[in-house]
Amino acid sequence: AQSVTQLDSHVSVSEGTPVLLRCNYSSSYSPSLFWYVQHPNKGLQLLLKYTSAATLVKGINGFEAEFKKSETSFHLTKPSAHMSDAAEYFCVVSDIYGNEKLTFGTGTRLTIIP
Amino acid sequence: DAGITQSPRYKITETGRQVTLMCHQTWSHSYMFWYRQDLGHGLRLIYYSAAADITDKGEVPDGYVVSRSKTENFPLTLESATRSQTSVYFCATTRTALDQPQHFGDGTRLSIL
Numbered sequence: 001a002q003s004v005t006q007l008d009s010h011v012s013v014s015e016g017t018p019v020l021l022r023c024n025y026s027s028s029y030s031p032s033l034f035w036y037v038q039h040p041n042k043g044l045q046l047l048l049k050y051t052s053a054a055t056l057v058k059g060i061n062g063f064e065a066e067f068k069k070s071e072t073s074f075h076l077t078k079p080s081a082h083m084s085d086a087a088e089y090f091c092v093v094s095d096i097y098g099n100e101k102l103t104f105g106t107g108t109r110l111t112i113i114p
Numbered sequence: 115d116a117g118i119t120q121s122p123r124y125k126i127t128e129t130g131r132q133v134t135l136m137c138h139q140t141w142s143h144s145y146m147f148w149y150r151q152d153l154g155h156g157l158r159l160i161y162y163s164a165a166a167d168i169t170d171k172g173e174v175p176d177g178y179v180v181s182r183s184k185t186e187n188f189p190l191t192l193e194s195a196t197r198s199q200t201s202v203y204f205c206a207t208t209r210t211a212l213d214q215p216q217h218f219g220d221g222t223r224l225s226i227l
Contacts, residue, residue, distance in 0.1 A: 034215055043118075043204055043218030044157075090156060102216070104156035 002027040004093045006105035014113045019063075019078040021108045023091035026072060033074045034092040035065055038107075044090065050074065061085070086112045117141065118219035120205050126225045127195055135190045135222045137205030145208045146188040147172075147216060148180065150201040157204065163188055195226045 007022040025031060032051045036044040048059025055067040061084075065076045074091060091105040121136045137146065144165050149157040149172075159172030161180040169180050177199060179191045192199055202223050206216040 036215075036218075041220070043206075043220045045218070046215045049215055102157075102159065104158070106154055106156045 002031065002093050002103050004091050004103055004105040006089075006091050006108050008108050009106065010109045010111070012111040012113055013081045015083055016080050019076070019081045019085065019110065021076040021089050021091075021110065023074045023076065023105060024072050025074060025091070025093045027093055032094045033065075033067060034094070035059065035063070035074075035076050036090045036092060038088040038090065040087075047076070047089075081110075081112050083112050083114065086110055118205055118207060118217060120203075120219035120222050122222060123220065124223050126227065128227050129195055129197060131195050133192045133195055133224070135192075135203055135205075135224070137188045137190070137219060139186050139188075139205075139207045141207060141209070141217075142185055143207035143209045143217075144185070145210070145216075146182065147206040147208075148178070148188070148190045149204045149206065150174065150199075151204060151221070152201050160190065160203075197226050200224060200226045 003026045005024045013019055030052055034049045035047040037047050038044045047063050048057045050057045050067045058064045063078045065074055067074055088107045088109050090107050092102055094102045119138045127133050147162040148160040151157050158174050160174055160178050161172055163169045163182040166182050166185050182188050202221050204221045205219040208216045
């Protein structure tokens with residue numbers, strides 16, 4: 001069985017300050033892990049993915065995430081927040097054998113304070 | 115390149131009525147998925163399809179019917195809508211089972227009164 005827990009339902013940061021969105025996972029197999037972003041009234045867009053290569057993964061728009069197996073974590077970070085980063089972020093886990101078995105976290109709403 | 119098109123974007127209907135949500139893709143991806151998004155639950159898989167004429171249940175299939183007669187279309191039907199099916203519905207595609215990630219449409223917001 002696999003699961004994912006997003007530790008914060010809502011995060012607020014000031015523009016220009018670092019962003020940290022936390023995600024812990026549980027998986028019986030070697031997991032694939034993703035972060036998606038959802039802007040209002042839009043579908044989900046892939047930010048980055050980890051599939052057992054480098055543990056530090058760089059994504060679009062300056063985001064990156066580090067896979068830490070010992071801590072079962074896959075936290076999303078960005079050095080400097082921009083107003084356009086305000087959105088809902090989803091951490092997703094999948095085992096490599098079942099694309100249909102994507103398990104989504106409940107989401108973290110990121111608010112950027114001007 | 116249109117990618118994934120969901121229609122309608124918004125729909126209001128009454129309990130007991132049948133409603134069909136459409137999903138059309140222009141990529142010829144093999145896999146297509148239907149999710150529902152509800153507060154506190156993230157996205158949950160309703161049904162998916164590995165190819166034309168091949169469909170399978172996801173996590174929350176009850177009350178829904180799907181078909182896939184053509185690769186590019188994957189309609190989702192609520193045969194007798196209930197208020198608990200009020201949700202935002204997303205269609206997604208991926209080229210193959212191992213070709214992650216999935217690409218999402220913009221969603222259909224469905225309200226059942």
